[in-house]
Amino acid sequence: MEVISNVTDLLVQRGNDAPNHIAFERREREAPLDEPWTQVTTREFMNEVMALAKGIIASGIDAGDTVVIMAPTQYLWAVADQAALFAGAVVVPVYDTATVQQLSVIVADAQPKLAFVGAETHRERLTRAMTAAGLEQDPSAPNQVWVMDDRSEHSLQGLIERGTDISDLELQGRREHATLDDVATIVYTSGTTGDPKGAVITHRNLVGQVMNTAAAYSEVVKETGNTILFLPLTHVLGRALQLICIANGMRIAHLSDPKEVVQALAILKPTFLVVVPRVLEKIEGAAAAAAREKRVQPLWRAAHRAAVAWGEFLEAADRDHTLRPPLSLRLRRAAFDRIFYQRLRAVMGGRIEYLLSGAATLRPELARFFRGIGVPVIEGYGLTETTAPLTGGRPGSLVAGSVGPPLPGNSVRIAENGEVLAQGVGVFAGYRNPAHNADAFVDGYFRTGDLGWLSTDGSLTLVGRLKHVIVTSTGRTISPEHWEQAVETHPLVAHAVLVGTDRPFLTGLLVVDAEAVTEWFRDRGDAPPAALQQAGITICRDGRLTEQLSAAVDAANAGSQPSERVSTWAAIFVGENQLAEFVTPTMKLKRQALLQQTGEVIEELYASQGHRG
Template identity: 55%
Template sequence: MIESSTPPLASLDGYRNITDLLVARAAAAPDHVAFEVSGADATASWRPITTREFSDQVRALAKGFIARGIRAGDPIAIMAPTRYEWAVADLAAWFAGAVVVPIYETSSPSQVNAIIADAGVRLAVGGTVDHVALLDAALAQTDDETFGAWTMDAAASGTLPDLVSHGVDVTDEELEARRALATQDDPATIVYTSGTTGEPKGVVLTHRNFLGQVLNIAAAYREIVNEDGNTVIFLPLAHVLARGLQLICLASGMRIAHLSDPSTVVATLDTLRPTFLVVVPRVLQKIQAAAADKAAAMHLSGVWAKAVSTALAWGRREERIDAGRRISKDLGLTLRHRFFDALFYRRLRTVMGGRVGYILSGGAALDADLSLFFRGIGVPVIEGYGLTETTAPLTGNLPGRIASGTVGPPLPGLTVRISEEGEVLARGVGVFDGYRNPAHDEGSFVDGFFRTGDLGRLDPQGRLVLEGRLKDVIVTSNGKTIVPTRWESAVEADPLVSHAVMVGEGKPYLSALLVLDPEQTLAWATAQGTSIPAVTQPDIREVNDPALRAHLQRAVDAANALVARSEQVRRFSVVFADLEDRGLVTPTMKLKRSVVLDRAAVTVEDLYL
């Protein structure tokens, strides 16, 4: 199969632009709780915000934007951690007829300057006074008239309430006229890609892109996203996936809580008790690793290993049932699952709040066994796949039709095609029309399809199986073409490995750099009674600890057993890197392979001496 399509489930008729989603929801359920907002910190009490309250705040801020001079089509930048005010500013900009330009809160001054200049930003909203300082400095370098940077920090000057006060004389009729100006084909946002393989590009997404995705995905996942559910968003709202999720929840009545610090998520789950979570695979790996560590501390490692194998078997059984296969009764498995549910699984579900029905995993490849494990403990993981250029999800597994190891079929209104070279191509309602700079469009489209740059195949059911990045392919001196993804993903399943980077371009054999997870490595070292100093400078430093290498050798051997001899890694180096360095790691925690290889050039060369 070289092409798979899913027909749309929702019509866009009757919607002029994104703001109609909030208008319709506010009219249908004004008193329904749309958000939960915390106090000064994540442990403070959470206050409900109704759809009516949210709508009123959005309209008031939109009037402030208009009063300050924002015209239809003007870009407004938002640079802040994930928080409720981000949602208000986002929708308010659209109500004012503006185009939203999200900026990751961790962006460097040079990145902020480049985005502000390229997008032609006229006004900016920052989360803190530090963000505002960066934004003000960038705005001052532009030639156009600008209207300042305003902060979400209530203790500072130039706050959003101050901006709201400017708009008291803007009438409801003026606001409504402005809100209705944008059509489905007008730009809604310009999202700058994080640039793992090249310079960032401004992705122009239209109101039609968002409306098509929101309405169709909400229809496909109604079992999960509905008025009875709630979620916690802790992914960066500068990322299109988090913003898309927010719009889907808002339009569907699903309650949202925001967390700016992902490390506080576990502490709040018992209070918020979400029914649905969106995570990156690393979060799931850490949950599983924490459970294993706790079992080890109680001298139950052997019991835990049996619990994991039982969960995997149960997960496979559930997937066969989903596929409509006949399953014979297995009383032994049932009894083991019941026993381990009481001993381990139920406690893991409680850690996640006790009500999570599904988890959506995206942003990186999810190991099939990890997916099966969570399915086996009673929390199915829905893996999906998408890019900024596809307005987030392009494909996704569906409730009751989850196939671990795949990222599912195309979502409603979308088509996936596999080129002769194995590249994943995309077309449909969420796929953008082009970059802000037309020069970036060159080579990005073929026959009306967007070239994702990812390699993949379609299984007989039309589900996409990802097989790596086109630009990451390695050609050895023996002429062997290697796709490193499967090997790297297998090694990254070890909690100590944050990133695995296979190398070997033009070399006689394959090697690898194993980038350590500082937190997990520290915990491991403590348990081993040893000390491994973490990296304290923006470089890549080799770690030569015999016990650590012996531990990771097992992960390498296991990964080698999964691939052909020509794809096996002969030598590896263990390294620490500064994973907070945005020159090395993107805001979505993807490693910039070219930067790694450049900084670790000496270490790589040593692997071939």
């Protein structure tokens, strides 16, 4: 590969090497999933990128100006991202679900000169946010918020037409303007603990991660492979994966609605998929529900145990190649493969070679289950500030529960208090606000805020978040993640929170999965509780449901140390419109926001036990 001067060289070199290779599968607007997807070659993609980049330049955007992208995951997101970079701009991705208040904080800091949005409703919201932030539109350059929906009067075609007089030579000069140490993008953290902070990511960060990750996973990321991207491209993991695929020829299809993923898997048949653990939990839960409906639950439970056991064997065999599986396990695995596992693989398209699970902790048993049915799961770890992947398990040495060793070009060490510290090519340049950098680094290492430990081979295992540690009024120190993750294995629980800071004992809050609960009641011929449809936060008082959830709490308590068990708990319904206040677009819980809004519920729990903290 030739010398890389900035991120745009990755696409240019790919275009030179394989112009006719299919780089994308594009779904026409509002077309059914099962209609043919349009195939886009690398050359066609580059032509679209260059045409849009010329329009950006013609609109008065200078090198180093910021350009916002606020849209659901889609093909045109990739076009806008690359076009902005080709024009020498700095890309600022924002979630299309962001409120006016959240947007106003970001645009006040980023000072964008141009924006791409998914639809007119996004345009209106972003315009209100810019007004609230005191950003006046430049009279000499009106209509600088462009809509990806071609039905809009502000559609991308109008911007493209502006650039017809920009020459290829002028575009090339702008594209080559940035160096590896220049800023490529500013990514605002999801704000689980307050206002988002702008992480400054350079071209070197992105290029280094693309090159090193592709080298570490050459058997996963390849020209003959394809993937479906449904994570928000605003999230650095989705965007980094997209760049890796563009640079290495892995075909990409985009989905804006995660609910369509299962149907799309059977149509697009990906070889690789990035998921959050919740997706894997839902696939496992759907299989269990189907077995219950067909009244073959005992058989399914036996098949599940066999898959986990087979996953455990494969993990052991990675360490000792002389191991051979017991005959009984081989026979059970073969029988259940015909009955269950083949069907599960078919549901996922039948071609998946590897899954990558990120953004949250994956239960070891779940990882072994999927490996046991023939779909190995690579567990990885990274943050916005590490430009996504920092560590990752490697094919041939996957260990469930471990997020693997550092990727090439990165290093990890553990501080005395157990905090994971990161250094390397992916670690960002710092936050936009210098005040945010004061406590962000120590001895040249970024403080991740995560707790973990390193095995003898350098692999990282995470055990929780430093800021989530609970110190009770009796002086006990507890990491809540073990109990919470155990409760969240129940298919009716979306999130669980352990509560107990400055309290004499622990209590728990369970956020009910509204969709799963509605289906659960309908499967039994019952009407879902009316409270499920109410706005705001409502305590669940339905005896049928609390009986089900009690089993999850009891199991979590049984698997925890006595000091980590809850004395009492409550389940709550959260209205759909309010859910975004407590959950990030990547399904991480905004713990503090939830605790603030459920103060009365928590007080009631402690009062019911005759104590007040």
